[in-house]
Amino acid sequence: MRLRLWRRLALWAGLMACGGAGAIQAVSEERLKLAYLFNFAQFIEWPAELMPPGSPLRLCLLGADPFGVEADALTARRVRSHPIVVLRPTRISELQGCHLVYVSNLDAQGFSRNHEALRRTGMLVVSGDEGALRRGATIQFVVQDKRLRWHLDHEQARNLGLTVSVKLVELSLPPPAP
Numbered sequence: 001m002r003l004r005l006w007r008r009l010a011l012w013a014g015l016m017a018c019g020g021a022g023a024i025q026a027v028s029e030e031r032l033k034l035a036y037l038f039n040f041a042q043f044i045e046w047p048a049e050l051m052p053p054g055s056p057l058r059l060c061l062l063g064a065d066p067f068g069v070e071a072d073a074l075t076a077r078r079v080r081s082h083p084i085v086v087l088r089p090t091r092i093s094e095l096q097g098c099h100l101v102y103v104s105n106l107d108a109q110g111f112s113r114n115h116e117a118l119r120r121t122g123m124l125v126v127s128g129d130e131g132a133l134r135r136g137a138t139i140q141f142v143v144q145d146k147r148l149r150w151h152l153d154h155e156q157a158r159n160l161g162l163t164v165s166v167k168l169v170e171l172s173l174p175p176p177a178p
Helices: 002-013 029-042 069-076 111-119 154-159 166-171
Strands: 057-062 082-087 100-103 124-127 139-144 147-152
Touching: 029 057, 029 069, 029 100, 029 124, 029 139, 029 147, 057 069, 069 082
Parallel strands: 057 082, 057 100, 100 124, 124 139
Antiparallel strands: 139 147
């Protein structure tokens, strides 16, 4: 099952080249992060009061947007019964209603000051910033052995009311020591 998830992720991210003898095509870290965000949404369930059946899953990109038009391509996809909507708020105050938030530069966006209030919203915050879990993120991207991996704070996800698939928990790295 673990291999199947990785294969699906790799194919979606475009790691496998078309044709040839299965040559591997270089993929940017940003494109891989975007693929992970999509897959995180598939393996996490939000409470029905935060995301009723058929309502959109709001993916919000706060701060510098490393994904550009590739993120907009997600609007053609669905997560279970939820169409994906990509939003680009410019301030924390505009995050109301977001389900999955990717944040560039947590400190500049004010997360250190506001993360306690944001935790009560059921908003899954993902960042690649060092120390992101301590500053309010639930998932932190890291590069380990030249591979993009992530730390998942499963306890924090539960506190947000989110149900995280055991498959996602098994693939993640444990939260770093404080």
